[in-house]
Amino acid sequence: MKKPKIVSKHVPVLTSDFSSLIPSISGIWIDGTFGSGGYSRVLLESGAEKVIAIDIDPDVLPIAERFEEIWPGMFKILTGNFCEMSELVAGLGIRNITGIVLDLGISSMHVDISTRGFSIKNDGPLDMRMSKEGPSACDFINYASETLISEVLLKYGEERHAKAIAKQIVSVRSETPIESTHQLASLIEKVLGTGSTLRIHPATRSFQAIRVAINNELQNLIQGLISGYHLLNVGGLFAVISFHSLEDRIVKRFFNLRTNSESALNELKRIGGNSEPLFEKLNKRPIVADAQELFQNPRSRPAKLRIVKKISDGYVKIRPESLGLPNVSSSLREFQCG
Numbered sequence: 171m172k173k174p175k176i177v178s179k180h181v182p183v184l185t186s187d188f189s190s191l192i193p194s195i196s197g198i199w200i201d202g203t204f205g206s207g208g209y210s211r212v213l214l215e216s217g218a219e220k221v222i223a224i225d226i227d228p229d230v231l232p233i234a235e236r237f238e239e240i241w242p243g244m245f246k247i248l249t250g251n252f253c254e255m256s257e258l259v260a261g262l263g264i265r266n267i268t269g270i271v272l273d274l275g276i277s278s279m280h281v282d283i284s285t286r287g288f289s290i291k292n293d294g295p296l297d298m299r300m301s302k303e304g305p306s307a308c309d310f311i312n313y314a315s316e317t318l319i320s321e322v323l324l325k326y327g328e329e330r331h332a333k334a335i336a337k338q339i340v341s342v343r344s345e346t347p348i349e350s351t352h353q354l355a356s357l358i359e360k361v362l363g364t365g366s367t368l369r370i371h372p373a374t375r376s377f378q379a380i381r382v383a384i385n386n387e388l389q390n391l392i393q394g395l396i397s398g399y400h401l402l403n404v405g406g407l408f409a410v411i412s413f414h415s416l417e418d419r420i421v422k423r424f425f426n427l428r429t430n431s432e433s434a435l436n437e438l439k440r441i442g443g444n445s446e447p448l449f450e451k452l453n454k455r456p457i458v459a460d461a462q463e464l465f466q467n468p469r470s471r472p473a474k475l476r477i478v479k480k481i482s483d484g485y486v487k488i489r490p491e492s493l494g495l496p497n498v499s500s501s502l503r504e505f506q507c508g
């Protein structure tokens with residue numbers, strides 16, 4: 171019998187490249203970023219015995235429930251953070267993980283539903299919390315110090331005008347709270363100008379930075395990579411789709427790691443020894459969208475897919491900065507959710 175189609179607005183990216191790099195899918199997979207299930211669907215339709223899906227956003231549950239109906243016993247959804255995937259999966263008593271996929275960031279549903287507060291285009295409350303819990307973007311923008319706002323915009327958004335934007339935020343909020351996405355976007359637009367040469371909205375980098383900061387996205391990514399590495403069988407596959415250079419740098423460096431801690435690695439290098447790589451690459455260069463996918467789904471433009479195979483079971487102890495995690499003041503902690 172033909173499986174019924176699930177209607178969703180999020181178009182998953184690079185799924186055909188994923189499928190052609192992994193022609194025979196089997197065993198138990200983790201989809202650590204379920205969203206509307208594009209990757210879970212590909213896995214279930216291509217031979218996975220079981221998919222354990224994780225998403226930090228409780229709003230994906232109605233879609234996941236449909237998956238549980240369509241693939242009874244083969245699909246399980248867990249609400250949680252993929253940085254704790256080992257613990258979440260251990261709670262199910264499942265071992266022998268054959269593959270993990272992480273399709274990072276936010277989904278189209280986050281952007282399209284204005285009340286979630288991620289959208290520059292559709293006005294909504296300044297929220298941006300994927301988990302719907304903890305401090306929001308509004309708390310950060312209205313209560314963080316000018317220095318912290320500037321640091322976040324610069325380091326998480328690579329926004330060159332971070333200082334000027336932070337100064338304007340602090341000046342405006344002393345008169346009136348900044349509570350909506352349009353208020354913030356137009357404030358930034360006033361500082362930077364609309365510049366007809368800009369391909370993206372002038373507030374895009376700042377919105378990305380604030381979202382990454384309050385959802386603790388980069389630290390979660392590092393913990394998720396470590397947790398996933400420990401969970402995977404030797405021979406298992408780890409696929410990650412990243413959407414900006416900060417994420418991709420972390421993924422690339424992690425996939426290039428070797429066994430032993432960094433200090434041990436340096437010691438070994440000094441005495442001319444060697445250590446084993448953790449992974450073998452399936453694709454030497456990251457996969458990006460081709461012209462057809464770019465045309466059909468412009469959101470795929472920044473996406474990069476890297477897939478590796480775990481080849482050794484080692485001890486991973488790393489300093490997050492060595493993977494490229496920007497060093498941001500610890501006072502950010504009080505504004506992070508999830």
Ligand SMILES: C[S@@+](CC[C@H](N)C(=O)[O-])C[C@H]1O[C@@H](n2cnc3c(N)ncnc32)[C@H](O)[C@@H]1O
Pocket residue numbers: 180181182183202203204205206207208209224225226227230250251252253273274275276277278300390391
């Ligand atoms: C780009 S979307 C994934 C789209 C999905 N692959 C699809 O085809 O529909 C990213 C999803 O991951 C979730 N997410 C982001 N960070 C997460 C984290 N640390 N732990 C669990 N879920 C996370 C978001 O809530 C969002 O639903």
